[in-house]
Amino acid sequence: MQHDADRLRAERARSQDQHQARQDQQAHQDPGFYQRLGLEMPESTTAADTFLISIYCERWTQDDLDRGQFSQGEAVIEREAVDADELQRIAQDHGMDSPSPGNFVRRVKRNRRFLPEGLWLLGLTPYNQKEPPMPNRTTEELDFGRLGRRHLQANFQGGDLSSDGGLMLLRRIDARTGLSRMAAKALTERRAAGRIHHRLRDLLAQRLYGLCCGYEDLNDHDTLRGDLLMQTAVGRDRALASSPTLSRLETGATRADAWALHGVLVEHFIASFATAPRQLILDVDASDIPLHGEQELKQFHAYYDHHCYLPLYVFCGQSMLACLLRPSRIDGARHAAAVLRLLVNRLRQAWPEVRIIIRGDSGFCRQPLIRWCERSGVQYIIGLARNKRLQARVAQAEEILKDGYERTGRKQRLVSEFTYAAGSWDRPRRVLTRLEYGAQGVNPRFVVTNIRDCDAMQLYDQLYCARGEAENRIKEAQLDLFGTRASCHRFAANQFRLLLAALAYTLMQRLRETALRGTELERASAATIRVRLLKVGAAIVRNTRRVRILLASHHPLRHVYAHAARAMAP
Template identity: 35%
Template sequence: MEENKQLSFEFKAISGKRVTADFTGGAVTSDAGVLVMRETANRIGIIEQLAGAVHDKRHQSYVKHEMNELLTQRIFQIICGYEDANDANDLRIDPGFKASCGRLPSDDDLASQPTITRFENSISTKDLYRIAEVFVDQFIASYASPPDALILDIDDTEDETHGAQQLSLFNGYHDEYCYMPLYIFEGQTGKLVTSILRPGKRPSGKETRSLFKRVIKRIRAAWPSVGILIRGDSHFATSELYSWCDTHNIKYILGLTKNSILRELAHGTLSAAHHRYETFGEKARVFKNIRYQASSWHRPLRVIIMAEVSTMGENLRFVVTSLESSLPSFIYETVYCGRGQMENFIKEHKIALKSGRTSCHSFIANCFRVMLHSAAYVIMHTFREKALAGTSLARAQFDTIRLKLLKIGAEVRELKTKLHFILPASCPVKDILVMMMRNIALVT
């Protein structure tokens, strides 16, 4: 603190008066909005469930920071834009973060970076499995009543690595050493179902099948009659997944990689698209249904051909699906292309919440870090969906919500009977804050 007190800045004078700044404000926070994150997290109970999933191997006689508090501190700092464990060294004294963790400004400080790092490296594979179950349970609990149908969107993304992280592999497609975290979101709502950090290669059919098997088993235990559609890109289109889905009454629609046989089958469709483009002089799309069976498939499946010709040239796509009704144009343009929203869900997780900070040497520790960011996603998504309903920020991106609602400066006064946060009189989002607190009171 002595070093910070000596730091000062001088700016251009105003009306002949010097303008200076230093770090002697004392009990002031720049993240007063973290209090609403605390209210949201308490309502859905996710941090308590995560704490219950982690086996605490520490000798309890020497514990200064309980598991619940460590998780709360780390997740809330991620939400507020402090994704590095090093940030805890300064934020451990912040009265806003201390309050979010259930401590008063006069209480002992929160955990420092070494404590946070030891915590992240103490997680076991069994802990990770139980944490993954918590995310599926949170997803189920987020519905007031069982839904008629779910769309499970699956996709992965590259997470570039630097240094000597375990299981960091070179990926030829991305031309870099990386991890390939895998996500499943509910495609209509953007709710996170699960996230898994993987080595830098795409999953095999058996791996994808195993993941869906565990997730859907838990979902069907809660909702036996819910309809499920799996939607994904072509590298998830495997014979193992097709046969398993058909056996368990799971529908699917997946991109299909081109091959010489498919190109030959699409020749007439592509010719029709060329003819239409030459006739009308505008982009032309032609669709066609075919039955196709690769040598590894258990049965012939419906494949939709999409042939497009425009000023950009030819665009030939294939989609394989177990959906037997509806026009091929609707299946492709509405059902399959709807998965494009998945990119925005991943962007919120990866960019807004900085989930690419997998810089631990241990692969298990990095897996846990991704799950911490996933917990931050669940809290932020619930906050936007529930607390911001009916406000101008109801559809805002996470980084916009952080900037407008979490990054609010406040003086914190610890009185005899209460802890009082004094917010700026000039705060431009007062009305949103009022409605937000009303909405949070209704979250269950």
């Protein structure tokens, strides 16, 4: 039986070869067709292939040339252009067998040298059923009027294109720092092992890259999951996770997951230093996250005049070390001493000799925090709210400044210091004062500190005023990287979302620090980096051997992109 089956297969193959040879001969005897296409008469058994490919490509190309989609001789045929019905119709018209799209692709690759000069066939690979289906050629045309004699029309049949060519930079900085890998290891896998299709690391990378590229909504990933460039950046060759899968990751988060990801932020910060730093300045601050639904622990805050959360942030330079989500009806300094104690202990484990300075506004001038700093050998410089006793101490200096302004018409300024003890303090402490008098009247500021090795003006102007940079970083994390999207019902899920924004911020900050140093974007915000560097058009050609990413030829910052890629090369 096996021998008979082999004999039948051999006879069928010979019959197919004879039929193919007859078709080759028919095509070879039609020189008029080749002359019309500008082809030389091929002296090869591939003439039938060339005949079918040329007729198919000519019809497809001419159709798009008539619509003004391509310039003459530069038609780009993507794989979705391989229409099985069109192939069958053309083949039947010429008495030929109709190949499948995959077979047609292989013929194109085999006969590319016989095609008309200037006809570029890119990305022709067999259709992969595991990927989301490509759109068909019947999509409605979008009409944009005319440009001179030409019609302006558009559709979504461009093929495997992406607006996020900078994803490769995010992939490289993530691989270099190991951020998403560290975050995945820190989380607990609660899914059934036999039903997992998307690893935790892939889910986190997909979400972080999406935030960096401006996709704040989970719904965006229902389309992005089919983006070949996003798949490549994450490290997959098939469709990524859908929005329900990503939603389950967020809504299933626990308090333990939040503490684990906070640990990732700190460990990632420590690993970013090649040598031990001499000094670290920790900026502590709070901000609001407006709420518009029925979230857990939703409360009204009188100062911000809306319902909100009140997260606590800790930064060291541009690096975020903590983002603790809190309800809003609490003291603004609540949990600050505990969080800072944990951070200082871990930083001193890594660097025992490091000098640590705590910096914050008057909302954090609380006795438990100040006393802990003094007991622990931590230096601090913290704002001090005005009161009648402080005003009385500077009243004479204010009168002098007022006289100077009235005499000269110029703003007067004075920075000085004195020793002061509030009624609740257990000891007197050094207080700096900055007084200004101008068109708006007097404007005093007070700061308490235990730093002794600097004069008052240097401490206030160079150290304390630099605190405003932390507020810019909070704005960047909340606005540019969507740290205010607390739209889940569960409080723990919203804390997890805030940490995802913090990880995305960290990824962008490391990209800026590592790859953009010395460029015009080295001090740019995350939003500027996204618009000017990450949002670059790209075509993706993926086959079994390699993935080619064809970036826009006229990208204005192509030199910065190339510099960043080289700076992160392994």
